[in-house]
Amino acid sequence: MTSANTGTEMGSFASRFNLQQYVVYLGFLAIFLFFAFMLRDSGFLTVRNLSNIVLQTAPVTIMAIGLVFVMSAGEIDLSIGSIVAVSALAAAVTIASYGMAAGIVAGLGAGILIGLINGALVAYVRLPSFLVTLATMGLFAGVSRSMTDLRSISVTNEAFTGFFGSGSLLGVPSLIWWTVIAITIGHLVYRETRFGAHVLATGDNARAASVSGISVPKIRLAVLTISGGLAGLAGLLYAGRLQAAKYTLGETDLMTVIAAVIVGGTLLNGGKGSIVGALVGSLMMGMLNNGLILMGLSVSDQMIVRGLIILTAVAVSLRDKSR
Amino acid sequence: MNPSAPILQLQDIRKHFGGLTAIENFSLEVFPGEIVALVGDNGAGKSTLVKIISGVHPPSSGTITIEGKPVTMSNATMGRAHGIEVVYQDLALADQQTVYMNMFLGREPLNRIGLLDRRRMIAETEKLVKELDVRIPSAHATIRDLSGGQRQGVAIARATHWASKLILLDEPTAALGVAETARVETIVQSLKQRNVGILIISHSLDQVFKLSDRICVLRRGKQIGVRETRKTDKNEIIAMITGLQQQ
Numbered sequence: 001m002t003s004a005n006t007g008t009e010m011g012s013f014a015s016r017f018n019l020q021q022y023v024v025y026l027g028f029l030a031i032f033l034f035f036a037f038m039l040r041d042s043g044f045l046t047v048r049n050l051s052n053i054v055l056q057t058a059p060v061t062i063m064a065i066g067l068v069f070v071m072s073a074g075e076i077d078l079s080i081g082s083i084v085a086v087s088a089l090a091a092a093v094t095i096a097s098y099g100m101a102a103g104i105v106a107g108l109g110a111g112i113l114i115g116l117i118n119g120a121l122v123a124y125v126r127l128p129s130f131l132v133t134l135a136t137m138g139l140f141a142g143v144s145r146s147m148t149d150l151r152s153i154s155v156t157n158e159a160f161t162g163f164f165g166s167g168s169l170l171g172v173p174s175l176i177w178w179t180v181i182a183i184t185i186g187h188l189v190y191r192e193t194r195f196g197a198h199v200l201a202t203g204d205n206a207r208a209a210s211v212s213g214i215s216v217p218k219i220r221l222a223v224l225t226i227s228g229g230l231a232g233l234a235g236l237l238y239a240g241r242l243q244a245a246k247y248t249l250g251e252t253d254l255m256t257v258i259a260a261v262i263v264g265g266t267l268l269n270g271g272k273g274s275i276v277g278a279l280v281g282s283l284m285m286g287m288l289n290n291g292l293i294l295m296g297l298s299v300s301d302q303m304i305v306r307g308l309i310i311l312t313a314v315a316v317s318l319r320d321k322s323r
Numbered sequence: 324m325n326p327s328a329p330i331l332q333l334q335d336i337r338k339h340f341g342g343l344t345a346i347e348n349f350s351l352e353v354f355p356g357e358i359v360a361l362v363g364d365n366g367a368g369k370s371t372l373v374k375i376i377s378g379v380h381p382p383s384s385g386t387i388t389i390e391g392k393p394v395t396m397s398n399a400t401m402g403r404a405h406g407i408e409v410v411y412q413d414l415a416l417a418d419q420q421t422v423y424m425n426m427f428l429g430r431e432p433l434n435r436i437g438l439l440d441r442r443r444m445i446a447e448t449e450k451l452v453k454e455l456d457v458r459i460p461s462a463h464a465t466i467r468d469l470s471g472g473q474r475q476g477v478a479i480a481r482a483t484h485w486a487s488k489l490i491l492l493d494e495p496t497a498a499l500g501v502a503e504t505a506r507v508e509t510i511v512q513s514l515k516q517r518n519v520g521i522l523i524i525s526h527s528l529d530q531v532f533k534l535s536d537r538i539c540v541l542r543r544g545k546q547i548g549v550r551e552t553r554k555t556d557k558n559e560i561i562a563m564i565t566g567l568q569q570q
């Protein structure tokens with residue numbers, strides 16, 4: 001009887017494993033092949049276009065890493081789009097007067113500070129992260145608008161724009177370096193450190209984590225601070241690539257980031273996730289964007305298709321959780 | 324270590340919550356290799372006692388002595404530091420993590436470069452699971468793919484791995500079926516050889532009589548008495564629990 005039980009358990013384990021682990025890669029491959037075939041004469045497959053996709057998705061990928069930590073701990077961060085704008089503007093304004101280093105500190109510092117505020121309210125005042133970050137999303141969208149009276153601030157510091165945007169090292173564009181470095185560190189921290197294990201345990205069963213000696217409030221504070229800091233970095237990347245900062249930066253990224261993370265196999269309710277999956281999810285969303293534009297779809301049609309993809313991803317994610 | 328010295332000694336433990344007396348004048352000794360059962364009706368104060376012994380709630384007065392040394396504890400981490408582990412009835416396991424990650428939850432070993440030492444966690448989990456005969460597919464299995472009995476087996480294995488002095492089992496089979504209960508009882512029985520003290524809370528008198536060496540009865544926060552299991556019977560214990568017949 002024991003062996004029969006084990007057999008069926010292993011069976012369901014195997015099917016769940018396949019679905020969860022490979023759905024993002026299969027989806028990525030399917031969309032890639034679809035566009036490669038449909039757009040074979042429109043330049044989709046050129047090196048220039050493909051590398052453009054990677055460059056354009058770099059900020060979303062960086063934000064997605066933060067959100068994997070947040071969602072794995074059972075929380076959510078809706079404020080990342082607003083943090084991007086505040087950080088980019090803070091950096092742009094500071095660079096103009098005090099130079100590159102001060103600009104980086106201001107940009108990252110703004111992101112980390114907002115993340116700390118989110119985290120403290122969630123961890124110590126015990127407010128739900130959904131409501132806290134919904135509020136700070138609106139609050140800091142307002143702050144970014146009032147910071148410069150809706151004006152765009154140009155970034156002319158070449159060292160900065162090279163480091164965060166158009167530059168390259170060893171022939172590899174800096175945005176790809178940022179992506180590779182962030183993914184590598186994120187993956188290591190998530191999978192191979194005590195902190196990563198405690199984040200997963202907190203999202204999985206906060207009480208079990210707590211009675212096991214894990215400080216659940218500290219974990220909640222940490223993940224939201226990490227998310228704020230990475231959104232700040234994404235703001236610097238936008239400012240570097242576009243050589244300007246404006247309150248509209250990051251405005252539409254939240255949905256894309258959430259979609260990338262969920263498609264990448266991170267569960268909405270916490271306890272399970274993947275950094276590499278989020279990277280592939282992010283590239284998939286970028287590719288989708290790019291392909292739909294090349295196919296000549298209108299902005300509204302693109303939004304509809306993206307929405308449908310997200311719905312499918314959420315359905316798969318929740319179905320798995322309920323089993 | 325003197326085998327006849329108690330591993331845990333509670334003396335005149337009292338616990339008030341505001342004006343409410345939860346526990347009054349509770350004294351008990353648990354010896355290494357001994358299973359003591361704590362029985363009593365709902366609200367008798369068993370859960371409060373578990374929390375006091377595990378360090379979650381400090382007692383209002385009285386002393387807790389572990390291996391002859393008086394200790395003060397104000398949270399579960401301090402309890403664990405004194406070698407006391409609790410197996411909760413609602414399984415404090417992280418469902419979507421592997422068996423080995425749960426075994427080391429909150430106390431993960433690190434390798435030389437400061438990363439999780441998975442190899443060590445897996446090896447130690449497999450060794451312990453084999454010793455205790457907890458029948459799970461592998462140390463890599465995810466908790467939610469296990470049956471209730473297997474999960475409780477993992478929870479007991481975890482407590483056993485970390486407890487150097489005392490294991491508290493709070494209704495370990497309350498959520499289990501008949502066959503699974505029998506498995507878990509066998510595992511609990513085997514813990515006696517490990518020379519730690521075992522305190523088990525159970526509603527099942529059959530289980531209490533099957534497993535324990537001594538039985539301690541609580542009623543409305545009062546300690547009614549302690550009996551040696553082989554010198555008493557169910558009728559006496561039931562009378563003590565319900566108070567229908569004063570001893």
